[in-house]
Amino acid sequence: MNGCYYITTPIYYVNGAPHIGHAYTSIAADVMARWKRLDGFDVFFLTGTDEHGQKVEKAAAEAGMDPQAFTDKVSADFRDMAVKMGVSFDDYIRTTEDRHKVSCAELWQRIDASGNIYLGHYEGWYAVRDEAFYDEDELTTRPDGSKAAPSGAPVEWVREPSYFFRLSAWQDTLLKLYEDDPDFILPAGRRNEVLSFVRGGLRDLSISRTSFRWGIPVPGAPDHVMYVWLDALNNYVTACGFPDETASRWRYWPADAHFVGKDILRFHAVYWPAFLMAAGLPVPRRISSHGWWTVEGEKMSKSLGNVIEPRQLVATYGLDQVRYFLLREKPFGGDGTMSHQALVTRINVELANDLGNLAQRSLSLIARNCDGRLPGRGPVSDADADLTRMAEALPGALRERLARQVFHEALEDVWKVVRAANAYIDHQAPWALRRTDPVRMAAVLRVLADVLRVIATVLQPFMPESMGRMLDQLGVANNARQLADLAAPLADGSVLPAPQGVFPRYVEPAA
Ligand code: ME8
DSSP states (O other): OOOEEEEEEEEEETTSOOOHHHHHHHHHHHHHHHHHHHTTOEEEEEEEEEOOSHHHHHHHHHTTSOHHHHHHHHHHHHHHHHHHTTOOOSEEEETTSHHHHHHHHHHHHHHHHTTOEEEEEEEEEEETTTTEEEOGGGOEEOTTSOEEOTTSOBOEEEEEEEEEEOGGGGHHHHHHHHHHOTTSEESHHHHHHHHHHHHTOOOOEEOEEOSOOOSOEETTEEEEEEOHHHHHHTHHHHTTTTTOTTSGGGGGOSOSEEEEEGGGHHIIIIIHHHHHHHTTOOOOSOEEEEOOEEETTBOOOTTTTOOOOHHHHHHHHOHHHHHHHHHHHSOTTSOEEEOHHHHHHIIIIIIIIIIIIHHHHHHHHHHHHSTTBOOOOOOOOHHHHHHHHHHHTHHHHHHHHHHTTOHHHHHHHHHHHHHHHHHHHHHHOHHHHHHHOHHHHHHHHHHHHHHHHHHHHHHTTTSHHHHHHHHHHTTOOTTOOSGGGGGSOOOTTOBOOOOOOSSOOOOOOOO
16 A cells, blocks of 8 residues: 545535536546555545525525425435435545534534634625625626626625634644645645735634524534634545544545635635644645536536536546546646537547547457457567556556546547557558567557556546446456556457457447
């Protein structure tokens, strides 16, 4: 084992149905979790749902349901979405669970005991949709004269007794945290935004509400429920067994990476480490924030009717195809748009043509010309050595790329090898060698099988099902598919199953 690795997704609000944005973060985190497992790490991968707060309470009321029954239903739907997206979570946390209530009460008490909480009065703007407080100067005025949050969410004036967290006292400590580890927040552009926000001065944060009930009660002050973000962020330690620091899961804390959208970076990079430091707990190692998906260039919204349901997308294009597209199409940190045309092009050109045909051509030549047995290695030509070297460099290259969450570059590294292998097969023309030089033909096909094995092995985290099938066809045993297993050559002469296409072309349905 290579040590522990703990990765999380945001816990999603259960106010509405899951959409492709939620699926994206979860799939990206899943790729990372699967990659670390492949690389021999003891991985803990957490996802789940955020079920308290005014926004969820309101959604339950609109649905005419009791909040608990409502959250049970929507949380189950998010869980189903994660399963259907191939998200290999180890635990699925819900903030209405007892373990979480216990954990939040303890976190509150520790922060309180350190002198970081005081009772006061909150008066200011609140956006229920963002579950966030805003200063007057952050707001914009809409054409109808009403005020809106920077996210566009409507705001309301709130005045109520509230407990406050002394966030202002943590400014220097936070700045030191960001300076000591420049990779604490990724990507760098967003790190700079956080830095300037914190340098601009931090106000104390209202961390309890008295105007509604759907939350975790504040210990010793039952009129107050905890601010939903304090409750929500704490899920990451609850799942590790907090407050039981002897729990076996506690070995995973601090988290190695919290994957979040750019919309919630501030909560994770500023409030969360401050809460933890105030409670005397270690802070996470990395907050990795990603950019936004639009659909055919438009913001996804219910009113535009263009919200993409991830399960439907998968039904149309295939799960591995969607997973591949999401990680290939845009840099993790940047924004991107989903379009039918871009999806079809990636599926047909990169998956079906480049990789699918390479495997199909190589494996069917082995099936036809080598009796369906894996040929042994032959004398090595320069071309063989060049291609093999490129393939063998992939695990190391991907390790570096994924350590910085540049998934699209990792996939480009793999496709360089795929393209080189296609050029190799065209140039070597093993089909023509069958009569002229069968020994060389066998050597060429073995090079291709070895290269495909590396490609399929490193791509498993991205496309688990199809790469599993490709490894089946290469005769790679189920228990020999980790990166470390690449060191042992495949057995000469092993009988390979009949080759079958892994990536069908996408064909437009008849109008
Ligand atoms: O914020 N493009 O939950 P949430 C990319 N409960 N990602 C998107 C997206 C889009 N268009 N839309 C949503 C919350 N996301 C809190 C989190 S964590 C302790 C609490 C993804 O249901 C992205 O990851 O509003 C974003 O950060 C998250 O969904 C917001 O989910």
